[in-house]
Amino acid sequence: DTGVSQNPRHKITKRGQNVTFRCDPISEHNRLYWYRQTLGQGPEFLTYFQNEAQLEKSRLLSDRFSAERPKGSFSTLEIQRTEQGDSAMYLCASSFPRRGYTFGSGTRLTVV
């Protein structure tokens, strides 16, 4: 399968716990993006990488959020001290610059 892969598909966590999500992009794509989507809304931009460099972070990405893309391959998104408001679908996508994105299936986070 050469698509974008995200793990886990679902995550239920207690408030205050830390969670980490992983994204494996399409190998030829040099750009990797993280978005968050809640019910009834379109995906909201969080951050993106070109190769291993994190080029932009949204104001939505509070200090509790951190993303990495070591070696310009897979990426991780960590949320520390989760809050109920963090419950959402976290989507990863990859692309070439100025091209449409290919999304992974997402990680659905539920904070209880």
Next chain:
Amino acid sequence: RKEVEQDPGPFNVPEGATVAFNCTYSNSASQSFFWYRQDCRKEPKLLMSVYSSGNEDGRFTAQLNRASQYISLLIRDSKLSDSATYLCVVDRGSQGNLIFGKGTKLSVKP
């Protein structure tokens, strides 16, 4: 003004109908434009890119008016399988990332 605004939904149409979605964007520096389709509880999937000259893919036609900062999607001969949420997507100019509208939900009924 929101960066990308779409028609409020939902659109409920019978099979075979023609339906049009509209979208406006605020950043005149935007260079790339897309329509995405999202099925319930699934990831968005690229439906088509939108070019200034307009482009067609089977029953789907997309138009871009840069002067008015307006994008449209026309679906002819609607099928039950067209039922989904359609997302208007615009890039942020030089910053590179894409901005998604809230989406318009389409329900095609028999």
